[in-house]
Amino acid sequence: MRISQLLLGFPAALILSVLFGAYAVFFAVGLLTAVPNTADVAGPVTLDNYARFLFEPSYLAILWRTLWLSTLLAVLTAVLGYPVAYFIARTPSSFLRRFMLGALVVTMLAGSVSRAYSWLVILGNRGLINSFLLWTGLTDKTVPLVYNELGVSIALVHFLLPFFVLTVFGAIKNLPTSLEESARNLGAGRARVMAKIVIPLTFPAIAGGLAIVFSLAMSAFVFPLVLGGGRVRLLSNFIYDQVFVAFDRPFAAAVSLIFLVVALTALMLLTLLQNHTRRLAAGGFGGKGA
């Protein structure tokens, strides 16, 4: 019995050790130094790579910018996505529901690269939107929609929305409609039902969706690369440059590990928030109303 249990645990242990082994490698390589003009790394063991990042303000600025933009995009995605999820969950037309869920899944599964270039076609200086604006005469010079944070943000929100909507949709669908009816019956208008009943009761799902979307935004690589055109410096692109441009793998590994720690801290804060949901939800939002 005990041997068979050990055998069952073996594959899981193997997979986990490979996954977490990668992080251990990051840490270890980060302690070494690149040999100039080669792809090799060598000793001695030092914390210089970590110090180099943590004491350089221009590097830290990239980290904060990445965190800030990810937070902003996560919140924006939640604000845009929640009404969509609510609509899909509550529409009486099952055809509409299936159609919209299908569209979301297709969007989610479509490749990042192809989508990034599609956005380039739409948002570019000679793209659909600018061509249209010039044609109508609303502007006489192109509006810069790409190669800046705006372009990256538009494409990222599009990329993140399905993840958030699909996470929250289930929670709203599982909420009995009688709770909403009961609140209205007792005198609450639609907005108040949302604020006092629906949002508080689906808050765990909202927090979960935020965590997923925030992580994805933090680690986004293709969209900033293609739509940022090198002018939007986010951390994943910075790490990429260290590996493939500067050939400094130890530094890239060190930055990756710092990035990982910061991201996990942010997610832990979100989990704490989720755990306090019940108390937060108890009063609903917008005060006690009395």
Place this chain on the structure above:
Amino acid sequence: MSDGVHLQDIGKDYDTVTAVDQVALDLPKGTLLTLLGPSGCGKTTVLRMIAGFVDPSRGKIVLDGTDVTRVPPEKRGTAMVFQNYALFPHMTVFDNVAFGLRLRRQKRAAIANKVKAALDLVHLADFAKRYPAELSGGQQQRAALARCLVIEPRVLLLDEPFGALDRHLRESMQTELRKLQQQLAITTVLVTHDQQEALALSDYVAVMNRGRVEQFGPPREVYDRPRSRFVADFMGVSNVLAGRVRVHGEGRIFEATGYGAFRLSENGTEGEGDALLALRPDALRLDPEGLPGVVHFSALTGAHYVCEVRLDAGGELTLNLPRSDPRSAPGSRINVSADPAEAVILPA
């Protein structure tokens, strides 16, 4: 228009299906109406139309003299106890009951007093700080009731409120509800498929079938004088016999095919011709002059045995016999006649 609930020929169509049609009911203030019928008869749709969750396709709904047909649910002043109670799981019992008062922007102290009074009324004073998940089924129902009563609604709506409770609890909750309703004189509409419940609780019963009201009246009238075969079946009349009404000597009789003749009461107004005879098990009795037959099945229901009798003429009847009567045993030969006062003639 006077106080109370007035439904003026309301109807509801879904695409090609008519869920409710020509429902016209007038309920005086302070009384309790039961909408009674099988599932799918439209009774819940009527209740939801009164609450404002379903827009009627036709007709008008008037509450206490105000036409509310196009008024949104939050402004109707109705209060509904849902089948699953729909208590807000993230709020304590106190907050649940206070919900409607807070929306009405009442003073904090006034809210606390009213909530306490409402919880006292339903014997939940000690449970104010609990969450709904920490209450039993019966307690949840009382909390849902308190939440409705506290806002002093124009009409209290109850959607199969006792369906989820076990039998013993159901009966005591029914009594409690009826006492409260009478004490507070609150106009109430209750939906149920349980005819016992309808009889026990109501001032008026509306029996519904296929979206229409088949019969409306006080419970005794609906029980004693069903006007259609459907109502008779639904009110627990187990013997409905086909045949003819005929004048016979001084009075009238009903000749039932496969049974024989039953004497009818003197003051009946039905003319001669094809009809149905509805006989409750209580309306039948043992009578040496009656129709002969053999008991072929009997079951004890408590105070009496329900016996199925196969008459020599071929037909079958269900009647009640006292527990002590040895003739309730299967195989006994008995003679059966009907109490003319309790025999009801229905249109064929």
